[in-house]
Amino acid sequence: MSGPGARVESCVRDGVTVIGIAGELDGRSGPEVQRRLLAMLPEDGPVLLDMAGLTYLSSGGLRVLLLLHRAAGARIALARVPPEIRALMAATGFLDFFTVTD
Known part of the structure; x- marks a missing residue:
């Protein structure tokens, strides 16, 4: 558990x-x-x-993703973004910062 409402876990798969x-x-x-992400x-x-398990993303969450993008740049891709969160990110222009895959 990483915060009151979010969990973050990591592993390495095939590099x-x-x-x-x-x-x-x-x-x-x-x-x-x-x-934790950084x-x-x-x-x-x-x-x-x-992001498959993400149930809610606010403007504060978008800020976290922006800072993550600044730290990792083009090395980061988003996967399994829930439709409602993907729509929010598209409407705010945040999808333009990331490679997105299913």
């Missing part, structure tokens, strides 16, 4: 750091999730953020 995030990513959970980033190599 890719896979970080799973689940629960609610908002202003309350954001600072701790951000700290600590999980490898020095180099690809990163896949699995």
